[in-house]
Amino acid sequence: MKDKILEAVNINKYFHDPVNIEVLKGISFHLERGEFASIIGKSGCGKSTLLYILSTMDTDFQGDLLIDNISMRNKKETELALVRNEKIGFVFQFHYLLNEFSVLRNVMLPCEKLGKISLQEIESKAYEKLKILGIADEALKKPNQLSGGEKQRVAIARALINDPLIIMGDEPTGNLDRKNAEVVFDIFARLATEYQQSLLIVTHDNDFANKTHRIIEMEDGVITSDKSRRC
């Protein structure tokens, strides 16, 4: 059996505003190394909420979350920040690049924060990641000089910089046109097959989900189906 990298144990989550609504009802599942999984469901089914809980950014829930077999419960804010820094890469619907910095620097920032290797090493590593994504030529431009698809690829490079345990995506293709969405998907697929990168992508795009290796379907806060295709 492969090692579990992410495990949700009976996660419950309530929204208190304006009335108490149970958005997640006893979610339990786990993800193994190298899996390329997607979570699909109608909007409002709680799939994004689940992702943010899994990402450690939302700590207001019941149940337990284990990343790399370590419980995330009772961890301090700074410790969680370190976990996100080291083990999780994020790709959001919006790119969230900092216009004050060059593309290269945007990619470098999380690794600089980790501070484990020298600046030169970080820089060459960032170039390497940009190369994987085919945008090494744009490294010295400012993010606002890039197209939407290119920006999203920079965001993916940023997610990859610390060689995370898992990449989490919240509708990463949601803002992109068909062609760019396909490019981004191909990148994800390549990362999964070539680099054995684990990925967990939330999407409402069924075409996108159908191409992933594992589809977790959600409805009204519960997992209704969990299908793995070949691998």
Added chain:
Amino acid sequence: MNLKLILDIAFSLLRARWSQTLVAAIGVTFSITMFIALLSFMSGLNDLLDGLMLNRTPHVLLYNEIKPALRQPVQRSLKYQNSYHFISSIRPSKSLPQIHNSIAIIEALHHDKRVHGVAPKVFVQVFYNVGTVHLTGEINGISPADENKLFSFADYVTEGNYMDLNIIPNSIILGKGAAETMLIARGDAVEVTTVRGDRLRLKVVGFFQSGISQIDKLQSYVSVATAQKLLGESSNYITDIQLKLHDMKQAPFLAKEFEKRYDLDALDIQTANSQFETGSFVRTIISYAVGITLLVVAGFGIYNILNMMIYEKMDAIAILKATGFSGKDVKLIFLAISLSIGVFGGITGLIFGFGLSELIDQMPFETASLPTVKTYPIHYDPFFYLIGGVFSVVTTYLAGSFPARKASKVDPVEIIRGK
């Protein structure tokens, strides 16, 4: 490493909003500039006004007051030792306001380590005779060298050389006011009459101007020897011994001690001029209050700009947090922004404040009552600059810490999901 990264991010955010940053920094610069200039000017003015009186007032004055004997003859009589004494209409006995054994006392005071300097004085009440008119006057017999050492006498002698008092016999330095009333020029002779009727002609070798016209109309200076001659007294006749101490605060204590030891009356500067200290104190308080108000206003400016910056940079804060920056890191970034505004604004403010002080110091300020002052007074004190520097950092820190804390509390999920 981490701190360097945080500073790097802070400066990048600053550069992106540099015009706003500049406005905030100018606010701090302006307030520090005014703070320094105001305090230096106020303090200079205080020194000037206090100096007008205090510099010429001895810290301790020893004198012999004419007063009735404490023990009347009947009390000394053995015969009435156990009786009650009812004595009415007591008068002081005829005795001169002379300090007995003055030479020995002065010698002893010279050796006292707490005493900075000693200057003897002979006080003579006189009339200046102008034609048929007699003007009242006070002549101080002084030792010019000692007087200059203790009270910067030379500064107030507007014409002539104060040392001439010792060189030219029967010479006088006349108060400017008195001289103008009597229409006397340098080199003229003035006739003075003492209370006892003795007359003496004195040669005017200079003029004296203190800035206080009442004093200038009354007082004149001669040497100790001339004053003794005027009174027909011997060379150990001294009426006052003026003392300057190393530590002015000790004056009341030492006054009591000397009073007891030498059996004299003693007056300390605090008792003689208490109102001056009160005045300076209030003026200082006012300038500090104005300076701090300016800084607080600048602080609000920084607070506003940082708040705006945080709203603008919500996305950046969210992604920084998502990619592993903790709330503390984000807080440090915004504190660094605020503090760099404070430090930059503060340093330029200190420089400009010095410049403005210099400028005020160059501005002509001439007034007849203050012969030694040619420009507006400025007191340069490193302490003001220290206070200004510390204040600029503290206010910007406080102004920055609230928005910074807000930034650290930003919930990335809310921002990211809101899109």
